[in-house]
Amino acid sequence: MKVRIPKRQKGINTKQRILESAIRMFAQKGFYKTNTKEIASGAGVPVGSFYAYFKNKKDVLYASVDYYNTLIASNIINFQDTINYENLDIRSMLKQIVNNAIKAHQVLPDFHNEITFLINTDPKIKTNMEKSIQYATKKTEETLNKMKDSIRVKNTRISSVLINRTVEDFIHFIIYGKPEYDRNLLIDEFIDMLSCYLSKSQ
Amino acid sequence: MKVRIPKRQKGINTKQRILESAIRMFAQKGFYKTNTKEIASGAGVPVGSFYAYFKNKKDVLYASVDYYNTLIASNIINFQDTINYENLDIRSMLKQIVNNAIKAHQVLPDFHNEITFLINTDPKIKTNMEKSIQYATKKTEETLNKMKDSIRVKNTRISSVLINRTVEDFIHFIIYGKPEYDRNLLIDEFIDMLSCYLSKSQ
Amino acid sequence: MKVRIPKRQKGINTKQRILESAIRMFAQKGFYKTNTKEIASGAGVPVGSFYAYFKNKKDVLYASVDYYNTLIASNIINFQDTINYENLDIRSMLKQIVNNAIKAHQVLPDFHNEITFLINTDPKIKTNMEKSIQYATKKTEETLNKMKDSIRVKNTRISSVLINRTVEDFIHFIIYGKPEYDRNLLIDEFIDMLSCYLSKSQ
Amino acid sequence: MKVRIPKRQKGINTKQRILESAIRMFAQKGFYKTNTKEIASGAGVPVGSFYAYFKNKKDVLYASVDYYNTLIASNIINFQDTINYENLDIRSMLKQIVNNAIKAHQVLPDFHNEITFLINTDPKIKTNMEKSIQYATKKTEETLNKMKDSIRVKNTRISSVLINRTVEDFIHFIIYGKPEYDRNLLIDEFIDMLSCYLSKSQ
DNA sequence: GATGAATGAGGTTTCATTCAT
């Protein structure tokens, strides 16, 4: 049976509510422990409606990832736009970037965590996530190129790949890692690491 | 039904074969998509035997994680022992450590990924994995302390936490990230980053 | 909800379009694998409209069978009317009849098959089909009676029942049977059989 | 999940009971109106057992057709062997063949009816049924060849195809056709038709 | 003890029909 493309406002709302319920559930209990009936009733609709708007459970997962990526991307862009790169030294700039990224990821922290590991299970999610990462990497590379004279790295392409991934992983660690160690100390240490790596002279 | 503790060699072999079959399956298809019958028949035994050696499906998972941690740990230790820290500069040492870690993780790359996914599902696995990480972190801290005079980091505790996690994540990236970028270039860049962070003078 | 009886041309067209869509679908995928939404969208109308013109799914099926029977009957009659019985020997006449029947059935070959399948599921369809058959049988009987002197069969009633059924089944065979054997040879042989049976002297 | 191949007698019995229940149900209510739970409970087992032995509903249908074909084939062979062709005129021989075929088909009359129409829905069933028919046709051809001198048909190949199909269809008619007309009269008329077609002189 | 058959709860998915807008 084909999925329904909502035409009236009511249908659009229902679809959105189901999607949000799915994201909530996946974040809370993980993909495999969530069942479609729960997703539906979490959105206040019967199962039938779930299958009216989504082909199957995988389908909502894909939609959720899409939704999440778009959300994070727009968040990061919004935050990044507030940074005034001109007046900042590298260390301060890094601090802002990392803090912004943390903020951006805190919209749906557990969902992020859930999909990070589904990535390797499902090629569709992988492709989807890679697109987001590529976009972010390109942005970083542009920034590095602008600063080329004041930084020590030469291969800005490979460097931006490394930085992006490292920042992403670190944020993941900060958000999900147990708080045994002082968060701020860790962040400072991390920024110190990046700053050493990027700054021409210490 | 009590779980059987194998006493003769035959029983030990059977249990081990089931465990290995489980690890293989979990790595290939993930925990939730693997069923006990498959695990059993992958080991060449009937389902009944599975339940003779393991309480339930979760039980093999725990055993698998234990087994994996022990394996990786002993692998890393074996590799690490071959390093002669005395004669090495920081950069060469880091190179060795990273390469060893990559080698150590390549024993069962997909299983590692699966566990990372399951950590959030099961507190027992979380605890178990954390123990391994703590052990590794402690080792790193000891090493850093020995080198205290020749490195720039001061808080060796927080630094070792950061390094361990960063290395771990980077290896994960190297193993699962698609090889769009030159692996060796990425590794060199990563080592460069760590080296800048650790070395007193560049 | 009452079934709407269309009064203006627009409504009549819609009902007809739904009916034709249903016949098409039933023929292609069978009654049980076709759903009302498909029928509706095949006619370019929303499901709601389907239920405006037909009480339920069974209802279109009945209408389809009716429509089909009428269609075939009028087809056969049209074809039959072109035969000039006066100038023909039995063999030539049979040839014309069989060929006409084949042509008549080729309008919706798969739908015919589907109905045959459903006959056993639904008494209404059975009755409906039987009426058509009775009508055809009566026609055959009349023809046989007219030719009584030149044919060898005596009980024209039982003979027309046999002939009708045999022709019907043979056509079904010709249309659905795989073409491993030469179609024309088979038709000739079949006509030979009927002709031997009917002709007084060979 | 793979289907189970029963190794112990108990399992073999269970599978057979499920198969027989399925045949019974399909015959009574038709394929689409029978559900797997019913089939299972008709065999006195839970659904799980059904799916242990059969991949899905279609799978039992295939198995049922196989089983049925084998049954009919052995029945026909048994009956046919009792005919002493030497001492019989064509008419008596035909009478025996038709009567035997009717008897053979009465093992599971409704099931035969059900699958006849599923044939065109499912290629697997089609192939399967065609094999049986080809076998029967070959047998008929051999018989015709033996009698070549005393019969009027020349192309025994095409003739046997026609005869087999015609007999099959007629039996179907006799068994499922409503008894409005005298069965024995119809059979006699049918034999008359075949006999005219086959006999050299009437 | 070893085997593989049995169990059935629980998950996924479909769709005829109704009904609100």
Next chain:
DNA sequence: CATGAATGAAACCTCATTCAT
């Protein structure tokens, strides 16, 4: 009216675990 969203019963199928032989 016309539309398409909502409903939920009922079908399909899976599998961890137990248990009889």
